[in-house]
Amino acid sequence: MKIRKFKSVSKDKKIAVSYFRSGFNCSQSVLKTFAGAYRLNRKNAESISAGFGAGMGRLQETCGAVAGAYMVIGLHCGKKRNFAMTNVTLAKADRINKKIKEESYKYIKRFNNFFVKIHGTTNCMELVKCDLNTEEGKKYFDENNLHEEICENCIKSSIEIINKILHN
Numbered sequence: 144m145k146i147r148k149f150k151s152v153s154k155d156k157k158i159a160v161s162y163f164r165s166g167f168n169c170s171q172s173v174l175k176t177f178a179g180a181y182r183l184n185r186k187n188a189e190s191i192s193a194g195f196g197a198g199m200g201r202l203q204e205t206c207g208a209v210a211g212a213y214m215v216i217g218l219h220c221g222k223k224r225n226f227a228m229t230n231v232t233l234a235k236a237d238r239i240n241k242k243i244k245e246e247s248y249k250y251i252k253r254f255n256n257f258f259v260k261i262h263g264t265t266n267c268m269e270l271v272k273c274d275l276n277t278e279e280g281k282k283y284f285d286e287n288n289l290h291e292e293i294c295e296n297c298i299k300s301s302i303e304i305i306n307k308i309l310h311n
Contacts, residue, residue: 152306156299168196169294173211173301181218197275198267208297209265212254212305219309220247250308257304262297270297 162172178188274280
């Protein structure tokens with residue numbers, strides 16, 4: 144199900160990187176790029192995804208760009224749910240919801256497989272190879288331009304994979 148008139152992958156990547164360079168975190172940049180396509184207000188997208196940067200609240204666990212992509216997948220599958228849930232019984236609504244969750248899980252697994260093939264992991268600390276919670280790690284991150292070298296590439300990959308699995 145195509146929800147929006149599709150832009151180009153390269154345009155979506157440029158938009159996401161532009162958000163990132165203007166101060167939004169990796170998760171916000173990915174979600175905000177697709178928000179309008181799913182009728183999510185961009186300001187709400189910023190708020191929803193604000194805590195997911197730097198590997199989920201700077202915990203350096205799941206990459207924020209990946210978390211943002213998961214949210215886009217949820218919007219994509221949830222949009223179908225909204226169309227299917229008009230005037231249905233509670234039992235039917237439960238069946239529809241289960242089906243949509245399974246579809247979301249399928250897309251997330253596909254996304255993960257592609258992302259790991261490209262980057263080797265979805266773990267933020269393994270991607271940037273430093274601890275962003277220490278002065279030494281922050282210095283290493285800045286001196287090695289990892290914001291651009293790693294994080295921007297993860298954002299671009301996330302945009303490309305979303306386009307590949309949801310919009311083709």
